[in-house]
Amino acid sequence: MEVPEHKEIRELARRFLSERGGALRAYEEEEAFPWPLVEEMAELGFLGVFVPEALGGAGLDFFAYLALLEEMGGWASLRSVLSVQQSLVLTPLLAYGTEAQKARYVPRLARGEVLGAFALTEPEAGSDAASLKTRARREGDFYVLEGQKTFISHANVAEVFLVFAKTDPEKGAKGITCFLVERGDGVKTSPLKGKLGLRAADTGMVFLDGVRVPKDRVLGKEGEGFRIALSTLDTGRISLAAGAVGLMQRALDLSLAYAGERKQFGKPIAQFQLVQEHLAAMKLDLEAARLLTYRAAWKKVKGEPYTLEASLAKLFASEAANRVAYRAIQVHGGYGFFEEYEVARLYRDARILTLYEGTSEVQKLIIGAHLTGVRAFA
Missing domain, CATH: 1.10.540.10 (Acyl-CoA dehydrogenase/oxidase, N-terminal domain)
Incomplete structure (x- = not known):
């Protein structure tokens, strides 16, 4: 309540x-x-x-x-x-x-x-985040960062960046460290335009060419960066699931309003059984996603492990948002295909939810590892 x-x-x-x-x-x-x-x-x-x-x-x-x-x-x-x-x-x-x-x-x-940015993803390190190429070498009281990041939200508008770089490449994931880097340290960025959705959200590349960062701006401990990234993504997946729930609610509200106003064959289309089937399926996906999201959040606030629950919520809610957005277009018919109607934007915006902060495929592997005790990737 x-x-x-x-x-x-x-x-x-x-x-x-x-x-x-x-x-x-x-x-x-x-x-x-x-x-x-x-x-x-x-x-x-x-x-x-x-x-x-x-x-x-x-x-x-x-x-x-x-x-x-x-x-x-x-x-x-x-x-x-x-x-x-x-x-x-x-x-x-x-x-x-x-x-x-x-x-x-x-x-x-x-x-x-x-604004801040979370700079983990690289051109050659997406789902396999541990393979990142960005390096940080120690020089006295500073670290010197070399590398680049891509698909970074807020890249061009942030002043503070959480940058993940390898301080000890021989240790793999355990050699990754997180740094608090400021734009004034010499960070360069460039925008990535032409996205399918989230068109008003900033996305770009981050370039680190000899950026010097004081040692007191290591977040956590040296070598702890990968653990910080994974724990952060657990929280991020709950927030994305909540955003997906909100997108579904908006799509359902718009579809209900349209179905009550649009008339065909002399009556509102809301009276047609197949339209009601769409609306019922949308409501089911919405409420199931909401419950999974709040279950994950409840475990988080109680201080219990919640990686599994976060992945379940993110996987289901993101896929469900795409199903619901699709059905919203169907309810609106040809009008839904035009940008004049908001459901067109919802359809475009839903697509990214299954991709960032861990694709649906990665979520399935995380869930599978929890079930079997066997990791599909190192």
Whole structure:
């Protein structure tokens, strides 16, 4: 059962979307980052929901964060900003950062004064993240980073980057370290345009050419980076599942409204059995995904292992979102094929959910490893 704080943040998000959600279309069309909307979300406290008030956040719980992501899920380019900032950047900072690191970065990130990025993926290291090529060599009190990252959310708008690099290539995954790198350290970036969905969300490449990072900006311990990445992705998968739930809810709401208004053969199409079949299947996927998401979140907040539950939620919710978006197009018929109707954007935005933060295939391997005790990959 939701507590008043959860209901309040849902209502705040609904008011924001009612007043400003329509403005996203112009940014989507231009593939431009919606800075004004992001700044407004920051003013509402949306970028630091579960961050303690003492560190500049709203001081709410993880379920309040999921409630916000659900409400924002139908506007995926905006939801993405919230997920990256909080699940992928603030979560590991709060969990592994020193007091000095937290004081330096968390308040500014939580208030939305700066954006952060999670720089793990590389051109030759996607699902096989442990094979990354970026290197970090020690030079006195600094590390010098060399390499490049790709498909990085917030690459061109972030000021703070969590960069994963190998400090000891001979140790494989155990030789990976996470660094807190600032754009001013010499980071170069370039945008990646032409995405199928999330067209207003920033994505790009990150170039590290002799970037010098002070030793006190290692997050966690040297060699602990891969563990930090995996634990962060567990949280990220829950947040993506919540966003998928929100996308499904939006698709269902739009489909119900359209089915009640659109008439064929002299009556609303909502009266036709096959249209009702679509709507029923959408509702089933939505509610099943929501329950899996909240089950994973409950284990997380109780401090129990939740990797399996996070993968189950992410796998089901992301695949279900694609099914629901497909059915929403079917309910809208030919009109759903045109960008004038919002379901077209939902259909495009749903597709990425099965790919980033671990493909559906990777989730199946994680689940299989938990079931059998045998890993399909090293």
